[in-house]
Amino acid sequence: MTTGLPLEGVRVADFTWVGAGPFLTKPLADHGADVIKIESRTRTDPIRSMAPFRDGRPGVDRSGYFANRNSSKRSICLDLKHPAGRRIALDLIVRSDVVANNFTPGTMKRLGLDYETVRAIRPDIIYLEMPMQGTEGPYRDFRGYGLTIAAAGGLLGLSGYRDRPPVGTGTNYPDHVPNPLHAAVAVLAALRNRRRTGRGEYIELAQLESTVNAIGPAIVAGAAGAHPERSGNDDPVAAPHGVYPCSGDDTWCAIGVFDDAQWHALVAVLNAPPWAALGDLAQALDRRERRRELDELIAAETKAWDADDLATALTSAGVPAAPVRDADGVLNHDPQLAAREHWVWLDHPVMGPSVYDGIPYRMSRTSGRLRAPAPLLGADSHDVCTRLLGMDDKTYSELAREGVVG
Amino acid sequence: MHEEDVERGPLDGVRVVDLTTSLGAYTGRLLSDLGADVVRVDLDGDRLPRPGVFTEAGKARVTAGRAGLEDLLGTAQILLTSEGPAALRARDLHPEDVVRRHLGLVHVSVSPYGLTGPYADRPASDLTLLAAGGLLALAGDPDREPVRPWGEQSTVIAGAHAAVAALLALLTLEATGRGQVVDLSAQEAVAHSLENAVQCLDLEGVLRNRAGSGPLEAGTGLFRCADGWIYLVGGLGGRPLAWSAITEWLLDNGITEAEALRDERWGERSWRRSPDAATEFRSMFERFAVHRTKDELYEDGQRRGISIAPVATPADLLANPQLTERGFFREVTVDGRDLVFPGPPYRFAGSRVGPRSTPDRSGTDEGITA
Numbered sequence: 001m002t003t004g005l006p007l008e009g010v011r012v013a014d015f016t017w018v019g020a021g022p023f024l025t026k027p028l029a030d031h032g033a034d035v036i037k038i039e040s041r042t043r044t045d046p047i048r049s050m051a052p053f054r055d056g057r058p059g060v061d062r063s064g065y066f067a068n069r070n071s072s073k074r075s076i077c078l079d080l081k082h083p084a085g086r087r088i089a090l091d092l093i094v095r096s097d098v099v100a101n102n103f104t105p106g107t108m109k110r111l112g113l114d115y116e117t118v119r120a121i122r123p124d125i126i127y128l129e130m131p132m133q134g135t136e137g138p139y140r141d142f143r144g145y146g147l148t149i150a151a152a153g154g155l156l157g158l159s160g161y162r163d164r165p166p167v168g169t170g171t172n173y174p175d176h177v178p179n180p181l182h183a184a185v186a187v188l189a190a191l192r193n194r195r196r197t198g199r200g201e202y203i204e205l206a207q208l209e210s211t212v213n214a215i216g217p218a219i220v221a222g223a224a225g226a227h228p229e230r231s232g233n234d235d236p237v238a239a240p241h242g243v244y245p246c247s248g249d250d251t252w253c254a255i256g257v258f259d260d261a262q263w264h265a266l267v268a269v270l271n272a273p274p275w276a277a278l279g280d281l282a283q284a285l286d287r288r289e290r291r292r293e294l295d296e297l298i299a300a301e302t303k304a305w306d307a308d309d310l311a312t313a314l315t316s317a318g319v320p321a322a323p324v325r326d327a328d329g330v331l332n333h334d335p336q337l338a339a340r341e342h343w344v345w346l347d348h349p350v351m352g353p354s355v356y357d358g359i360p361y362r363m364s365r366t367s368g369r370l371r372a373p374a375p376l377l378g379a380d381s382h383d384v385c386t387r388l389l390g391m392d393d394k395t396y397s398e399l400a401r402e403g404v405v406g
Numbered sequence: 407m408h409e410e411d412v413e414r415g416p417l418d419g420v421r422v423v424d425l426t427t428s429l430g431a432y433t434g435r436l437l438s439d440l441g442a443d444v445v446r447v448d449l450d451g452d453r454l455p456r457p458g459v460f461t462e463a464g465k466a467r468v469t470a471g472r473a474g475l476e477d478l479l480g481t482a483q484i485l486l487t488s489e490g491p492a493a494l495r496a497r498d499l500h501p502e503d504v505v506r507r508h509l510g511l512v513h514v515s516v517s518p519y520g521l522t523g524p525y526a527d528r529p530a531s532d533l534t535l536l537a538a539g540g541l542l543a544l545a546g547d548p549d550r551e552p553v554r555p556w557g558e559q560s561t562v563i564a565g566a567h568a569a570v571a572a573l574l575a576l577l578t579l580e581a582t583g584r585g586q587v588v589d590l591s592a593q594e595a596v597a598h599s600l601e602n603a604v605q606c607l608d609l610e611g612v613l614r615n616r617a618g619s620g621p622l623e624a625g626t627g628l629f630r631c632a633d634g635w636i637y638l639v640g641g642l643g644g645r646p647l648a649w650s651a652i653t654e655w656l657l658d659n660g661i662t663e664a665e666a667l668r669d670e671r672w673g674e675r676s677w678r679r680s681p682d683a684a685t686e687f688r689s690m691f692e693r694f695a696v697h698r699t700k701d702e703l704y705e706d707g708q709r710r711g712i713s714i715a716p717v718a719t720p721a722d723l724l725a726n727p728q729l730t731e732r733g734f735f736r737e738v739t740v741d742g743r744d745l746v747f748p749g750p751p752y753r754f755a756g757s758r759v760g761p762r763s764t765p766d767r768s769g770t771d772e773g774i775t776a
Contacts, residue, residue, distance in 0.1 A: 006574040031574050050643065052602055052609040064605030139728035142708040144639075147620060148715035151637035152704075156619070157717040158556035159545070165628055165635060166717060167619045169555045170544035171601040177559070181566035182436075182751035188573035189440045190754070193416035195580065201416070202755035209734055210751035212723060215557050217460040222720030223735070223746035232553055233533060241533065243542070243551045250615075252552060254537035315528040322534035324552055327603040328613055330540040339523035342594050343604070355608040360564075360594035361571045362520075364505070364587040366578050 005032025006366045010191065013038065013089070013096040014073065015113075017045040019146055019175030020207065021102035021130055022069040024183040028098075029072035030359055031368040036096075036384060037075045038089060039377060041403070048377065054351040060377050061350040067374035068356050071346065076385070077378035078405055080111045085404045089113060091389045094122050097194075098187055102130035102207075105140050115202050124200040126190045130183060134206035144207075146172025149179075153211035158218060161232045174211040182210045239288035240266070243324060244299050246307035252324040253307045255298075255314060260284065265317035269310075270301045331355065348373035381406045415441015415757050420576065421482040423447055423475075424465060425499070427454055428558060429592060430488030430516035431461035432565025433572060437484070438464035439750050439760050445482075447475055449497075461565075463740050463747060464762035472498070479508050483579060484572055488516040488564075492527040501587040511585040512575040516568045520591030530592070535560040539596025544603060546616040563599055564592035624672065624683040625652060628717065631695040636703050638691070639713035644675030648712045655710055661694045723748075739763040 002008060010033040014025045017039075029035040039045060044060050047069075053062040076092075079085040090113070093099055099118055101108055108114045108129070115127045132149065133139045150156045150173050160167035183205050190201040212219060218228040235241040238258045246253050257263050263284075267276040275297050280286050287294060302310060307323035314321035323329065330337055337343065342358040351373075359368050385391040385405060400406035420442040424434040438444040446465045448454075449472070470478065479485060485504060487494060494500045494515070501513040501521065515521060518530035519538070536542040536554050546553040571588045579585055597604075603614040620627045625640020625647075640652050649672060656664035667687070671677040695703060700716035707714035716722060723729060724746070734749040738761050750760035 006578045027570055027574075050602075052606040052612065054609050056610045064609045065602040068602065068605055133728050134732055137728045137732045139708070142704075142728075143711075143713050144715055145642070145713065148637050148639060148713055151635075151717045152715040154718045154720060154723050155555060155557075156637065157635070157719055159553070160619075161547070161550060161553055164547065164550075165619065167546055167553060167616075169541065169559075170546070170616050171541070171599070171603075173555070173559075173599070176599045176601055177563050177566065178751065181570060184570045185436055185440075185566065185573060186752040186754070188570065188577065189416040192573065192577055192580070193418075193757070195577070196419075199756060201757070203752050204755075205752040206732075209729070209732075209749060212729075212734075212748045213751045214559065214562050215720070216748050217458050217557060218720045219723060219735075219748045220460050220745055223724055228556070228720055230556070233551070235531075235533070238531070241531075243533070243537070243553075245551070252537075254534045254542065256531040256533050258531070315525075318529055320529045320531040320534045322528075322530070322538035324537040324543050325540045326543040326613060326615065327540060327600065327607045329543070330597050330600070331604050331607060334538070336519050336523045336525035336538075336591075336593060337597065340520055340591060340594060342591075342597060351609070355604055357598045357600075357604065358594065360567050360598050361588050361590035363571065363575055363578075364501075364589070365584060366575070366586065368574070 003032050004366060005368060007031045007033035010034070010098065011096040012036065012098040012100060013093050015099070015101035015103070015108070016130070017102065018047050019172055020179035020183070021100060023176060023180035024187070025073065025100060026069050026071060027184050027359070027368070028187065030370055035073040036092060036380070037070065037073050037375065038080070038092070039075055039077050040079070041077045041378065044377060054354065059350070064351070064354060067348060067351060067354065070374035071356055071370040072372050073375055074380035074384065075375035075378055076381040076405070079403060080113070082404045084399055086112055088385065088389065088405060090121060092384070093118055093125070095388065096122070096125070097191065098126045098128065100128045100187070104143070105131045105135045119200070124194055124198060126187060126194065126201050126203070128183060128187055128203045128205065130179065130205045130207060132207050134209065135204055146175035149174040149207050149211050153208055154215045154218065155211065158215060158228060158230055160230045162230055166230060174207060178210050178214045179205065179207050182213070234291070239284070239291040240294045240298055241291070242295055244302040246302055246305050246310060248306070251307050253302060253305070253310045254322050254324055256320045257287070258320070262319045263287065265319050266314065269313045269317055269319070270298070273297070273301055344370045346370060346373035349376060378406060413758050415759060416754065417442040420484065421445065422484040422486060423478055423482045424486045425449070425454070426457070426486050426488040426516065428457040428461070428561050429518070430486055430565060430568060431457035432561055433514065433516065433568040434465060434486050435461040435463060436566070436569040437572065438762060441757070441759070445478065447478065449475065459740050459743065459745065460747070463738050464764070466765050467741070476507070479504070479511060483510070483512060483576060485511055485513045486516070486568070487513070490517045490519070490527045491521045501589070505585050505587055509585060510579065510583060512572065512579055512588065513585070514568050514572045514575070514588040514590065516564050516590045516592060518591070519593050521589045532558040532560045535592050535596055539593045540600050540603065541596050544600065544614060544616055547618045548616060552616055560592055560596055564590060564595045567595045567598070622679060622681065622684055624678045624687040625649070629688065629695050630692050631698055631700055631703055633699045634719070635717040636695065636700055637715045637717055640687070641678055644678055646673055646678065649673070651710045651712050655707065655712065656690060656694055659694050661690055664690055736761055
């Protein structure tokens, strides 16, 4: 049966876990690759034990944090420290096109699954590592998480109010944007190159280096002698530019005025308050000069508005604006995301119908889709060992009894 | 392996025509880094705002009329745009029409809200897209307005997803000869970056709100030091991390009251997550940290097995021993300016990958001068 998906026929031996790695293999799986997660029963992926859980009850097959980044994949459990477990892993790798891991440097070597070993049995393999700092260098063994990579990589320090300590994005941003997406770009480019040249590739994505690219313009500016710093919601050009309070509790509308036409449109939508007619606001530079004062004057007007009504009025008049949507807003109250059918509900065998992030793009011929909910821990061990690797049932049962597989 | 193979890059032979604004400009940059021939076209008489220099490295620049653009598209595999459907239609560049004219072309359309739906033609900016996609609501202090991250992150989010999509479509194109439209919504891309916020609501009925720089937990978060801040992870999810190492670190440096951190209540989730616990730890740790620099704390803490990171500035990063020893930074010339760039997000053992200077191609390629 053909899926018609772009990565049909591509197999990924997926040793990634926790945050960034699984969000790399997810788009591959959603676009047709056979992504087989190699997991451990004794040392389960920590994210399987991270909230939220279905009905708040913890369990390795109940986490929405895990499920969301593991759609369309299969899961097998192996004891990689057991020689037979390692042999099964190598057997799987021989039948794979891509091997991915985000362990600390040296882990795959200790498991006997390093690039040199793998290349000897599968010369055209595409092998991706995602160490925190890189596989060499003085800080190669330094440890961290998404938030500490955002700090060390410069994004945290630049993000926040001018008059307060940094706040960042409120998420483990490097795990959700730069690191998995850059890694997916690298793997796909290497796949393309292999199809043309027959050559595999070794790819090292140091999560620090990847994340620094998210503030690339600040590095270029800093090297040229500038000192980029936190600037809240200010924009280098636009003013007024910010997030303004609307009616209701903690309700906001984001607005940006980039030129004179947008300024006049904003004034008209706000019913031409007297202060807006003052001559010294006619020029963009003057508006920028007086932006703090303007923010207060505008806020006094927007407080009477419903955020959605204000955004509709402003965008209809040509002014960039949007209500600040929280999770409830994007999931339940956004006409555009609803019309685009962004959110996907999948019926998970333990969690029941539950929501997954959709793919943020449609392809007119070969669109991806979330083909299955996240796999239960080890759900595909038997199938992968017997059908894909050709193991007989008796051997499988013995290895399962010993805890090597299953 | 031949040196010329290394020089060519994994996307050798791919031509990309780039008509993006800042919203989609990072996509072409990533493809150029990987060896694609990316041509930024300034259409005659058109005044699209020019993206910043960071996304323009490696891109050739030509000015062309409509006929020249169509000729160029006939030689390209990928077209990148980043305006909404009405604006594209006004230029006769709506993706449906473009791929009908060029059957072997992938038109990657990055747009604020996608090509369909009631908001498709709404004017947008980085701030409004972060708001519409839900990321802005997660960032900021609870007593203040939501605040955006630095650097137009909606362009990074949309641009990187679009590069993934472009390569998926390129694989299909090279296998079948058939192009297609990729319709990417920046709002949806942002909504793909909310961590677990949507699942928290669905599974537990919990609505995540902005919570400053991190969760309230003793030993975790920002701490002041002599030259700025460090970020320490002394606990995750209510569980202590390297707690005894942190305690010993403080004791070794004369903070005698850190003896109290050995008390078993510091292992309890309810105490660790209380404001009193956070305050008590902070006063001890900052008394120690205020006399030390970010780098001292980083190196000393990490060698003790503690998850600690400096809150780095661009200047700190340019001097970072790990990045400099690995030769991360690159000198490139973009549009005549000599600049220092961060290296690429990844290294390929078998290919040269990364930001490149603006190619000099005057009179070298008739497809380009069309």
